[in-house]
Amino acid sequence: MVENQYFSEDKKKVKKSVGDFKCGGCGANLVYDPNTHKLVCNHCGFTQNIEINTFVAERDFSELSAHKFGQDDKVKTVTCTNCGATEILKNDEIASRCPFCSSPLVVNESEIDSVKPDSLIPFMFDSKRAKEHCNNWIKSRWFAAHAFKKELKLNNPNGIYYPIWTFDSHTMTTYQGRLGKTYTTTHTDSKGHVHTTTHVRWFNVDGTRKNYFDDIIINASGFVEDRTISKLMPYPQNLYTVYSNEYLAGFLANHYTVDPFTAFKTAEDRMRETIKQEIIRSYNADRVDYLNMNMVHNQKSFKSMFVPIYLTGAKYKEKFYRQYINGATGKILGAYPKSIFKISLVILLILGLIGVIAYFALTR
Numbered sequence: 001m002v003e004n005q006y007f008s009e010d011k012k013k014v015k016k017s018v019g020d021f022k023c024g025g026c027g028a029n030l031v032y033d034p035n036t037h038k039l040v041c042n043h044c045g046f047t048q049n050i051e052i053n054t055f056v057a058e059r060d061f062s063e064l065s066a067h068k069f070g071q072d073d074k075v076k077t078v079t080c081t082n083c084g085a086t087e088i089l090k091n092d093e094i095a096s097r098c099p100f101c102s103s104p105l106v107v108n109e110s111e112i113d114s115v116k117p118d119s120l121i122p123f124m125f126d127s128k129r130a131k132e133h134c135n136n137w138i139k140s141r142w143f144a145a146h147a148f149k150k151e152l153k154l155n156n157p158n159g160i161y162y163p164i165w166t167f168d169s170h171t172m173t174t175y176q177g178r179l180g181k182t183y184t185t186t187h188t189d190s191k192g193h194v195h196t197t198t199h200v201r202w203f204n205v206d207g208t209r210k211n212y213f214d215d216i217i218i219n220a221s222g223f224v225e226d227r228t229i230s231k232l233m234p235y236p237q238n239l240y241t242v243y244s245n246e247y248l249a250g251f252l253a254n255h256y257t258v259d260p261f262t263a264f265k266t267a268e269d270r271m272r273e274t275i276k277q278e279i280i281r282s283y284n285a286d287r288v289d290y291l292n293m294n295m296v297h298n299q300k301s302f303k304s305m306f307v308p309i310y311l312t313g314a315k316y317k318e319k320f321y322r323q324y325i326n327g328a329t330g331k332i333l334g335a336y337p338k339s340i341f342k343i344s345l346v347i348l349l350i351l352g353l354i355g356v357i358a359y360f361a362l363t364r
């Protein structure tokens with residue numbers, strides 16, 4: 001693990017804003033090209049390699065102690081006038097629009113405290129391919145309204161680096177409780193009817209359990225719902241790259257709104273739930289009277305990460321249908337108007353099927 005590199009010589013580099021990459025040929029801004037993984041100039045075609053570093057270190061949790069938090073980095077941001085989304089400000093692109101709601105962004109004069117990002121997953125394909133891919137995806141949705149598919153005009157996808165926290169921990173849990181296992185007995189009465197009774201056999205348990213959690217991912221911003229983030233998973237670990245400003249050139253980066261301490265509490269809840277389920281399973285139990293658990297962390301670490309998401313969507317009958325595309329794997333999650341005709345058809349088929357089953361059951 002690389003210790004404290006974020007607090008010493010790296011400090012000066014941080015001050016240099018993202019987006020300072022000038023073309024060696026014509027002086028225009030270079031942008032990251034996901035297809036070649038290079039910086040390119042869209043004016044003269046100049047390209048520049050990016051030094052790729054995939055050794056992503058985890059940071060020990062002690063680096064987040066209250067007095068250090070906030071000294072890590074300071075960033076200037078732009079905020080959406082409509083929905084409040086905050087993007088990290090890059091020098092030359094002030095006039096951009098909010099990727100979430102398309103309203104104008106305004107520059108915040110003051111710098112805000114920030115934990116420096118440790119790593120990111122670069123975009124693996126460009127916005128043009130994202131659009132084609134999403135077009136095909138919608139057109140292949142059987143339930144989507146025919147007119148929507150036919151007139152489909154997707155917005156040009158906005159590539160956004162979206163912030164997440166990842167946590168690792170070696171945990172040790174001592175527990176004590178009372179669990180139960182259900183079982184049934186049957187008896188036949190004098191009239192020959194069979195009766196089934198359900199019973200619970202209760203037993204006391206106690207013990208300790210060791211668990212290792214690797215990369216528990218917690219949504220760090222409220223602008224994409226947790227549900228959406230988890231459905232866009234996975235973000236493959238083999239694509240983790242050490243954070244470098246080059247990858248952000250030409251893209252937006254959403255600043256986190258959930259601080260790492262709050263995020264860790266959510267991660268802890270998830271760990272506790274996993275451990276609880278494992279304990280219950282280990283006793284082959286299916287009832288819990290009570291289960292007291294005391295979980296301690298040995299060696300917990302964290303990373304601040306950006307994952308690539310393309311946001312796009314299309315309007316249909318005055319309603320906007322949003323699509324999210326995993327910028328690394330191409331997985332799509334999106335809304336679209338459903339065909340009333342096809343839904344009715346399926347309901348009729350199901351009702352018909354129930355009718356047939358009922359008919360046979362009653363006439364047996």
Ligand SMILES: [Zn+2]
Nearest residue numbers: 023026041044
């Ligand atoms: Zn150029």
Ligand SMILES: [Zn+2]
Nearest residue numbers: 080083098101
């Ligand atoms: Zn907005």
